[in-house]
Amino acid sequence: MRRAFRWDVTSVPPLAVCAGVPHEAVPGPRFVAARARRGAEIAANAGHAVLDDVSRPFDSIRDYERLFPVLGAPTAIIQSHTRDDVFAWQRIAGTNPMMIRRVDGALPEDFPVTDAHLAAIAGTGATLSRAAAEHRLYLLDYEILDGIPHGAQRYLPAPYALFHLADTHTGHHALRPVAIQIERRAHPRENPIYTPGSAPADWAVAKLMVQVADMNVHEMALHLWGCHFAMEPFAVGRARTLAPEHPIGILLDNHFDALIANNDLGRRTLIAEGGPVDRYLGGALEGSLEILGRARATWTFSGASFPRELASRGVADPDTSIPNYPFRDDGLRVWSAIEAYVRGYVAVYYDGDANVVADPELAAFATEVAAEDGGRIAGLEVPRTREELVAMLATLVFVNGPLHNAINATQGDFMTFVPNMPAAVWRNPMPAPRGSGERDLLALLPGKDASLGQISTLSFLASKPLARLGYYRQPYRDPAAESVAARFRASLAAIDKQIDRANETRLLRYDDLTPRVIPNSIDM
């Protein structure tokens, strides 16, 4: 298959992607039919929404609720999106749950939050230094957006947002926003700090700026780079270096299903000139690809290991960070099951570390995926022990299945109701935006065309998956491998029940890391 799968470094430079879609990577008719069906539903939705009120401009936030005549409206977020606790909740169980980090020392110098700002939320006497020492301060820092060129008529902020973790007897919605600054250079008049005590209309604008920033980072850094394009080189490398019957290749095939074809479609539509990224996101095509490039420059494969990613933000341990963090809590359950599964699978084929070292195809795979003239993946080493092989496989299975689902499926829940998470702000609100009510918010939000475009694009991306984690198109032919897979499915079923129970007491349900809805691969 070496000849059919070739590296292409010119389509989205400097990324290495697959040249075209080789015959072997073309998805089956079921995939094509399901996508066509979804596409038809979305086209019908857009058609009805336009026909219903073709000439009227939006004159209320509620008008955005009418853009779902065929598709179901995301009612949970429509009803709750203005609440501060739901704003905080989206940091730990939203569509971008990978931005929040623990503040361990001082806050950034250009975000001059004071003890008084904190005390207004956390109670008299609260200080930033004590709150940080008690692991109660959390920060969103959108530095990656600083200086990104904006699309025509659009504005893309690079804000800070500070959160405080309060004790509550139930503990499940204890994170609260304290302060937001829309841009990075502190200035009391032109770039003030907003708080929940600001005029309600001003606070609403400040939160909206965070939501816009969050969506742009989500799509370009976490979704397109961290899932789609960071994983594609592994699928290409698999075809080029591992024999079809190589056991590691057989396992990976299950988790790379449709990835190459899906990414190819994304390159030809999503990130094409005049495509949705260009038309709707804050940075248009040029700025958005720069966000992707910045994310890639600091991303490593070793750092993408789920526990390590959590640790890098200081949130891995519930005792020293956020006690209830659905993305982390559900994710770690699934991660453990995946780790046990690939460990069992590796043990079937490798008696000891020496067998791993003695596998030239495995070495060729990791070498080529990492190479400058190969997949250009940073932080990937040739596995020399069984545990290093387990670590590599666990990350690949986790990113292609659960992580992508947590990032992808949530787009429908949080991003299709445009006032919750617009892809761009459509007027430059700086300096010092002051809201005076709904009219000001409406002036910032995307209009009807851009909103329908956002809804149609994200509803398509968040289509229901066609497969289910651990349930493969074909059982393993090797009974030893199949019995490891059967144990994996049993452990996933137990996790389904644990998460169902956890959801009973959560602020909003968090379903996207429940194994029964997680697909095996990035098939959307």
Ligand SMILES: [Fe+2]
């Ligand atoms: Fe996706």
